[in-house]
Each structure stands twice: as C-alpha cells, then as structure tokens.
Amino acid sequence: MTYQTTKLRKVVIIGTGFVGTSYAYALLNQGVVNELVLIDLNENKAEGEARDLNHGMPFGNPMKIKAGSYQDCHNADLVVITAGANQKPGETRLDLVDKNARIFKGIVNSVMDSNFKGIFVIATNPVDILTQITREISGLPKERVIGSGTILDTARFRYLLGEHFQVDARNIHAYIMGEHGDSELPVWSHVQIGGVPLSQYAGIDDLYHHQEMTELFQNVRDAAYHIIERKGATYYGIGLGLVRLTRAILNNENAVLTVSAYVDGQYGLEDIYLGVPAILNENGIREVMELRLSDKEAEQLHQSAKVLREMLKVGLNAIK
Ligand SMILES: NC(=O)C1=CN([C@@H]2O[C@H](COP(=O)(O)OP(=O)(O)OC[C@H]3O[C@@H](n4cnc5c(N)ncnc54)[C@H](O)[C@@H]3O)[C@@H](O)[C@H]2O)C=CC1
Numbered sequence: 001m002t003y004q005t006t007k008l009r010k011v012v013i014i015g016t017g018f019v020g021t022s023y024a025y026a027l028l029n030q031g032v033v034n035e036l037v038l039i040d041l042n043e044n045k046a047e048g049e050a051r052d053l054n055h056g057m058p059f060g061n062p063m064k065i066k067a068g069s070y071q072d073c074h075n076a077d078l079v080v081i082t083a084g085a086n087q088k089p090g091e092t093r094l095d096l097v098d099k100n101a102r103i104f105k106g107i108v109n110s111v112m113d114s115n116f117k118g119i120f121v122i123a124t125n126p127v128d129i130l131t132q133i134t135r136e137i138s139g140l141p142k143e144r145v146i147g148s149g150t151i152l153d154t155a156r157f158r159y160l161l162g163e164h165f166q167v168d169a170r171n172i173h174a175y176i177m178g179e180h181g182d183s184e185l186p187v188w189s190h191v192q193i194g195g196v197p198l199s200q201y202a203g204i205d206d207l208y209h210h211q212e213m214t215e216l217f218q219n220v221r222d223a224a225y226h227i228i229e230r231k232g233a234t235y236y237g238i239g240l241g242l243v244r245l246t247r248a249i250l251n252n253e254n255a256v257l258t259v260s261a262y263v264d265g266q267y268g269l270e271d272i273y274l275g276v277p278a279i280l281n282e283n284g285i286r287e288v289m290e291l292r293l294s295d296k297e298a299e300q301l302h303q304s305a306k307v308l309r310e311m312l313k314v315g316l317n318a319i320k
C-alpha cells in the first residue's frame with residue numbers, strides 16, 4: 001500500500017507534562033511530523049521542553065520544534081491534548097472528571113478560536129468523557145474528535161499475552177474495549193495468536209473462568225494503579241500509543257486501533273464515546289468496527305457505557 005501523506009504534518013501538543021513530553025520525545029525519535037508546537041499553562045516549562053528536545057535534533061529526525069500559542073493551531077493537522085490533572089495513588093481516572101472538564105473548556109475554546117480545521121486527539125483522563133466534551137465544545141464532526149481510548153490497555157493486554165505464551169506481542173490480535181478505566185473488558189472471544197483463536201491455541205474451553213487468564217486481565221486493567229504506586233505516573237506507554245495513532249492519521253494508513261470513538265448504533269449503543277476498534281486514516285475515524293461479541297462481552301460493554309454516561313453528566317455539568 002502506498003501512503004498518501006498530508007503536506008504539513010504539523011502537531012500541536014497542549015500539556016507538556018509527563019505524557020505530553022514522552023509523546024514529543026517519541027515523535028522526535030520516530031520522525032513522524034515536520035513541525036511540533038508545545039503549549040502549556042506553564043509557558044516556561046513548554047519553552048524549556050522545546051529547547052531540550054531541539055538539542056537532540058542532530059541525533060534524531062529533522063523537524064521544527066517550538067513552544068507556541070493557541071494561534072499555532074490554525075494550520076495544525078492534529079491537536080493532541082495531554083493537559084490536566086493526573087491520578088494520585090488511590091485515585092481513579094473518573095475522580096478527575098470535574099477538574100479536567102473545566103480545564104478543557106478553556107483549552108478547546110482557545111483552539112477553536114484559532115480557526116482550527118484539523119483533528120483532535122485526546123489523552124487526558126477520564127479520556128472517554130473528555131473526548132465527548134471536546135466534541136461538545138468544538139462542534140467538530142465525530143470523525144475528527146478521537147480519544148486514545150483503550151489503545152494503551154490493548155497494548156498492555158497484547159504484551160502480557162505475549163509474555164504468557166512466549167509469542168511476539170505483534171503477532172497477537174486482541175482488544176480491550178469500553179471505558180479506559182475500571183469497567184473495561186477483555187474481548188476473549190476475538191483473541192488470536194498468529195490467526196489461531198486463543199481457546200484453541202491454549203486448549204482452554206472457558207477463557208472467562210480460567211484463573212490465569214482472569215489474573216492476566218486484572219493486571220491489564222489495574223496496570224496504571226500498579227505503576228502509579230511505584231513511580232507516580234505512567235507516560236512511556238501512552239506516549240508511544242499516541243505516536244502510533246499520529247502515524248495512522250498522518251500517513252493515511254487505514255489502520256485498526258482501539259480508540260475512543262463515538263458510537264452511533266454500533267453494539268446497540270448510541271451517543272457515547274468509548275473504546276472500540278476503529279479504522280483510522282487522514283480523515284480521522286473512517287469506521288467503527290463492529291465485532292460479533294459474546295453475550296457476556298456485550299453485557300459488559302453496555303455496563304461500561306452506563307458508567308460513562310453517569311460520569312458524562314458530571315463532566316457536562318462542569319462546563320455549563
Ligand atoms: N489516556 C491514557 O492512556 C493516559 C492518560 N493519562 C492522563 O494524561 C493526563 C496528563 O498526565 P501527566 O502528563 O502525567 O500530568 P502532568 O501533571 O505531568 O502534566 C499536565 C500538564 O498539563 C498542564 N496544564 C494544566 N492545565 C493546563 C491548561 N489549562 N492549559 C495548558 N496546560 C495545562 C500542566 O501545566 C502540566 O504541565 C492526565 O489526565 C493523565 O491521567 C496518563 C497516562 C495514560
């Protein structure tokens with residue numbers, strides 16, 4: 001497949017904390033964009049990060065990096081938002097909704113005031129809620145407002161399955177769907193290793209009640225808690241996940257990734273953003289893929305949507 005590329009390949013990152021700078025560093029290493037602009041409430045931090053990254057240029061891929069302002073969004077292909085509070089030990093992602101929704105109101109309005117015509121990618125938590133809030137405030141079409149969703153959870157799932165079965169994670173097809181958070185679900189019915197269904201590969205009849213598989217999923221779901229307890233925040237995994245998403249969009253790849261997408265009838269759900277496999281290209285979300293879920297998986301997905309709907313009310317209230 002030859003990739004059609006967009007001309008400018010400009011990304012603006014809003015929020016130059018752990019996640020924003022890990023993403024920026026990975027972009028520099030992988031040569032995905034031509035122009036990178038960093039924005040943060042703390043302007044000195046954005047300026048310092050831009051200078052530091054620029055000093056790696058002779059060892060990386062040529063590109064322009066600078067600290068900027070919201071006016072820089074007007075011709076950006078992507079605006080990636082990683083600004084806002086992160087979880088403290090013991091906090092859930094949903095605990096952040098009120099505070100981060102208020103922060104988003106200011107950020108998204110400022111981006112839109114620049115006459116932005118590109119695609120939003122949201123990583124700030126709770127990501128599904130903030131993605132829906134971004135769409136609400138921006139009024140952009142659903143295809144152009146995308147959350148990182150369960151891209152990281154899916155990567156964690158594939159990594160842990162790969163370790164368990166001693167198979168390269170890149171040869172494992174598996175999805176985590178639903179909330180990027182405590183109500184997410186593993187889609188056991190569609191896990192494949194090199195094209196072979198997991199139940200057949202591992203000789204396990206009932207993956208849902210298999211102790212080792214249950215523990216493996218719990219380690220996926222609770223990974224952020226385990227890391228935050230140890231080092232205070234997570235950022236390398238999501239930084240690389242965001243680069244993967246950026247590549248899929250800027251290279252017009254039509255790649256399948258589990259992102260937070262707006263469902264409009266798929267899976268019997270409507271009017272909610274949540275983690276689903278979707279095809280991504282230069283227009284954003286080309287298509288939400290509809291897997292044939294088991295009854296149990298469908299029930300879990302609906303339960304996750306219910307949790308998100310309740311939290312969305314809190315988020316929408318905060319931006320009134
Ligand atoms: N979607 C995912 O898979 C993941 C999401 N996250 C989330 O990403 C977010 C950021 O986390 P970290 O980078 O660790 O936090 P951090 O505290 O290191 O960085 C946040 C940055 O946002 C900036 N900021 C705050 N308000 C702002 C505003 N109004 N305008 C511009 N900048 C503003 C702060 O100055 C700070 O530099 C959190 O919500 C965290 O939970 C973290 C890891 C994975």
Ligand SMILES: CC(=O)C(=O)O
Nearest residue numbers: 093125152223224234
């Ligand atoms: C913090 C977070 O959302 C994660 O690491 O999954």
